[in-house]
Amino acid sequence: MVTWRPGGEMCPVxxxxxxxxxxYPAAICRDCETRLVDWDGRPVDIANTSLIGTGIQVANGEEVVDGDTPIFVDGIACWAREARFGGVVVQPVAGWLSPPFPVATESQRKTLAEFEYDGRAVLDFLIAASPWGSIDQAIASLSVFAHPDVVAATGHRAIFRTVRGRMADRGSIIDGVMVDDNASPAAAFEWSTGLKRGTTRDxxxxxxxxxxxxxxxxxxxxxxFYAPSFIAKLTDSQAGSLPVMHALHALRYRAFALHGYCGPGSTARPLKPEHYDSLEWADPVGADATASGLEAKLRARLADKPKDRITKSxxxxxxxxxxxxxDRLVVYSGRL
Known part of the structure; x- marks a missing residue:
């Protein structure tokens, strides 16, 4: 999370x-200023446009960066502004939009056209102005992982024998595996960790x-992992390899940090994002689980759902x- 102190004693980055x-209590330190980059990771230079320290220009070596376009350090979006008495000050966007600094006036509110109809750019802009300050920090704060205790209780193995398939095939059993939708991984996570999605939204x-x-x-x-739907959309990928800046890198490294998990059948350590250590992650769920306790809890769930596809599997x-x-101890009374 992007935080600072009223007297500016601490660099928020x-x-x-x-x-x-x-x-300017959220002003970043000089060392962090030297590491500022643009959207594409190119270093930026910030300077006044007059000899008396007024006006401001942000350039990436090839072009001038628009003043409302965030620049970044360790994934945190910042704006550079002219200081009140001349010079330049750089703060996280969240710092500029916190009292006593005014929010944008009506004439300054951007339209979708001004974002060149780029929905991701809109989201980046909104997150930059929030206390999270960056997409990666929002993902870290808002994503929920299983606790190592509950993972150990499963023996570090898949809970059900299911795969995802066509709607017409759901419930079919092929070579000892049942075709399902997203219900079985959702049930595996929610039943095991105690997450109650039924009382939540999106x-x-x-x-x-x-x-x-x-x-x-x-x-x-x-x-x-679980995440708000707008965050989940950023993490969706079926690609075998990911771009360096993809949101999944931080999430995959989080799973490695928690569980030593490198992906299905892999022992290759996932890529660690450069600013991973600065992220503050939400606590995992399902602490204090034991194998016997988890088995008893899941068997009780299955007994309450004798006609459910998961019980069938x-x-x-x-x-x-x-x-x-x-499992001959589990009774399924639905359609075969």
């Missing part, structure tokens, strides 16, 4: 010594790695608590 300015069950056809990964808690295909063999 590196948490080192700040500028000590009461007028949350999405997401996968870190494309695994919809892999029963050993599709309901593996290490491969699943356990009874006929098996699950983590039956060694992957059909």
């Amino acid at each position: 590196c948490r080192g010594e700040g500028r000590g300015s009461i007028s 949350l999405t069950c997401c996968h870190l790695y494309a695994s919809s056809s892999d029963p050993d990964a599709y309901t593996d808690l290490r491969n699943i 356990v009874a006929h295909c098996g699950w983590v608590f039956s060694g992957g063999q059909p």
Whole structure:
């Protein structure tokens, strides 16, 4: 999270010594200023446009950057502005939009056309003006992972023997695996961790790695996280390799940091984003779980849903608590 102190004693980026300015308490330190880059990662130069220290220009070596376009340090969006008595001051966007600094006037409110009809640019702009300050910090704060305790209780294995398939095939069993939709990974996560999505809105069950056809990964808690739907959209990718700036890198490294997870069948450590260590992550859910306690809890859930597809998969295909063999203790009374 982007935070600062009223007297400017702390740099909001590196948490080192700040500028000590009461007028600009969120001003970043000089060292952080030297690391500012534009959208494409190119270093920027900031200077006044007059000899008396007025006016301001931000350039990336090739062109002048628009004053309302954020510049970045460690993934945190900032604006450079002319200081009240001359010179330049750089603060996170959230700092400029916090009292006593005024929010944009009606004439300054951007339209979609001014963002060149780029929806992602709009989201980046809004997040930059929030306390999170960057997309990666918003993802870190708003994403929910399973706790190592509950992952250990599953033996670090997928809970159900399911894969994702066509709607027409859902419920079918092929080679000992049931075809399903997103219900089984969602149930695996929610039942195991205690997350109650039924009392919430606009949350999405997401996968870190494309695994919809892999029963050993599709309901593996290490491969699943929850996030608000608008964040989940940024993390969706079926690509085998990702661009360096893709949001999934931070999430995949979070799973590695929590569980040592490198993806289905992989031992290659995921890419660690350059500013990962500065991110503040939400606490994982499902602490203090034990294998026996988790099994009892999940069996109770299955007993309450005798006609559910997930119950069918356990009874006929098996699950983590039956060694992957059909579980004769689970009763399914729905359609075969």
